[in-house]
């Protein structure tokens with residue numbers, strides 16, 4: 196079994212629908228100019244699609260990686276507006292899938308998330324698979340059931356190797372962009388459930404290697420107590436990632 200220490204923390208910036216090619220590159224340069232512990236923490240910037248090229252250029256001499264916020268599972272064809280995994284060659288090493296905004300606002304289903312995750316892995320990229328319960332589900336005590344279902348839908352069809360190579364982001368929907376984050380205990384418990392579910396799908400060794408981030412209103416004020424918890428392998432950061440200094444503070448808090 197891989198020890199938890201062997202999992203390198205990963206902090207990803209989800210810029211959402213903010214920044215174009217120029218200001219995105221400027222933000223990427225500002226992030227890379229920060230004092231970042233890049234030997235210990237993997238850092239990924241996920242700009243909108245139109246910023247992928249300029250951001251990739253801005254960080255090309257640094258270990259900072261680039262990720263896409265969204266992909267489609269087909270490789271090419273008549274899919275207006277979509278971007279495929281092969282189209283990201285040379286631009287991105289990661290792709291987010293299953294983000295709650297995609298699920299809620301754009302109708303992305305568990306089956307879509309499964310297909311996208313498989314396509315991302317087949318294309319040689321690393322998926323960041325986002326899962327999380329809504330406020331209603333949280334209030335109704337359904338968090339465990341929701342997480343089990345979302346995780347199983349994807350990880351049941353991967354191989355143990357694909358599982359170990361993936362990243363999962365636990366993002367309680369009620370904590371995203373609300374300034375209300377899960378307590379470190381809540382985040383740690385939910386992440387434990389997610390890891391157990393992955394183990395039920397693909398075995399304990401693979402589950403011990405998959406990295407599981409927390410996301411939802413992560414900020415310089417709460418990152419230390421969240422990221423110092425065992426089993427929380429980094430963060431997926433929205434709002435605070437639009438400020439280089441704030442994002443850097445979160446990256447530094449992820450050093451094991």
Ligand code: PGA
Pocket residue numbers: 209366370371372373374410411412413431432433434435
């Ligand atoms: P937030 O977003 O940090 O602004 O809550 C996180 C996310 O949606 O990934």
